[in-house]
Amino acid sequence: MTTAEVPEVSDQDFQEILAQTRHFVRSAVLPREQQILAEDRVPDDLRAHAKKMGLFGYAIPQQWGGLGLDLGQDVELAMELGYSSLALRSMFGTNNGIAGQVLVGFGTDKQKARWLEPMASGDVVASFALTEPGAGSNPAGLKTKAIRDGSTDNAAWTISGQKRFITNAPVADLFIVFARTRPADPQGPGIAVFLVPADAAGVEVGAKDSKMGQEGAWTADVSFDDVKVGTDALIGGTEDIGYRAAMTSLARGRIHIAALAVGIAQRALDESVAYAATATQGGAPIGTFQLVQAMLADQQTGVLAGRALVRDAARLWVTNQDRRVAPSAAKLFCTEMAGRVADLGVQIHGGSGYMRGVAVERIYRDVRLLRLYEGTSEIQRLIIGSNLVKTARR
Template structure:
């Protein structure tokens, strides 16, 4: 495997990220939770470190990390408030990768450098009230405003739970340009600046967890964009772009889950070693040790699985089943580890000022976005059966 970043350079990037997480962000986790926002100075430091473009190729101003390096970074970023990673997650992930993988040269020149620098926040506008994990159900429509390839497009529809929508400068919008037919699902993807007339961002959502990571509804009311806004210059790119970006993103989310599970485990071990019951540290009790053992086993298995899935993505060996396997296992594992962390902490673990209370709420979302656990199971099972049928022909 060849990468744009050498092992030595990546080790330095990883060390700087770990220092940023442990020394800058962690002391302010309660501030992020209480104010429901990431402080401006933390955002600016993330920009200066290149974190808004770590997965954008170097020719477009990014750091150029491949997915095997991306997951190592994600495991570090997952160790603290997930809102910090969310600030630049769409730039590097599902939104930015649509441009990296499918944009025209002109589109890349216009958008990727400001995305990589953090000057532009890109938002991935796929989910709708009636279309979540399965984009084939999209109702947002895009129609030509005239005849010919140079005609503008008119986009109408509503998107829901769109990450970074309140602060986005650019929406990567998926819309149906024709009914599904034998040629494909008829889903195109467009680049829509947030200040385009007809674009309305709703109030930020009030969520169970992940305070500081903002999502909102976005409405497109006869939004007119030029022909050049069609990603890749083709109506047939949208569905494939969504599927590829989501699959890659699933490996990243799996790594994030490992990072936050490691934090829950570390908090549990520290608490078990210091908290006492009847004068005895609770970590001396075998049932507590058993819970810690289950946490450690899950985290270790998840880390190995994420690294293997990332390797298979980079080599091209498996970009379909392995990402879903990693996301399914790691996000479900993180939920179990967080639950055990609260149990080990007892009543203290239910208190808002405790990190494990926040972690317990934060990890629940990981099993929903980038495709629910149920969707991952369908992807894994259906692809294995298809492969078996094909082998029998």
């Protein structure tokens, strides 16, 4: 059974971390959003600043070189990181989230000692290689194969397959690769997870994807062509950990993404309020018009509800009361809410909101992805509904 998370950072110390992060995002990152968008990359000095602040390892335990924030603290940080370009958070999101948490929760002590400290420092960027052309939100459908070389327990493995939309793949040093070792059977799904260095023979990273939004957050396809890895590459030392590791890491990540959505929705709201208070129509600020006020009210209500839901879902996770329904409910509501708030932001801005260089135009494109990764909204509904029925039947 998964144990409750134990915070390693006091409330007082965390408030200082939060204040520093807020200052960094608002004073250093926000003024350079257009540069990030135009160049499709986060400037090196911002990356170096994030490393110095410990952001590449904020959710990695202190034992392994990180800051050791629990999920309750993680979501507060995510709401600040979401306020500006999501490319910033994407730089270190996989180290702290879906990739790093697989190692934190399921790796052997030797594997943790080898990889977590350089991940926490930002010297190693890890990518979570799960999604495939034919297997996205449902990991059970993956086709990448890992074949044991030989018949003894000490044999190495050969990995072959194709992964798609892998975050940070173009700059990754390490891939956390999920592969099928056998067909699903009564003993389990037959999915294992491996540590594969990016420079291993047979690993090929495709061209950087051109996306609708989130410029500067890089994704790419990754192919594994008879990639040889040793026995020490099998995370947890057992074949049957992969599916559980994926589901646990994704569930935790869903609460983080929900918090990110709240942060970007807050930004869209703030931009909308500022515009409504200053832009005029017929000599009067448009914010004096009741229909505009109604849109602002809907934005504010969504943000407040999302923030409360995220905090509650994080609390339930940390105390190990609910790690199934609450993460999916938080991600479903908050990412859908962020889409509505961004849409209203464009509407409030009128024609200006459709113009490049205006914050709500970028936000409108950026938030669309939040409803797709870490499991689509449709998958979240299936998780929530099926678990409610299972609980009732028990």
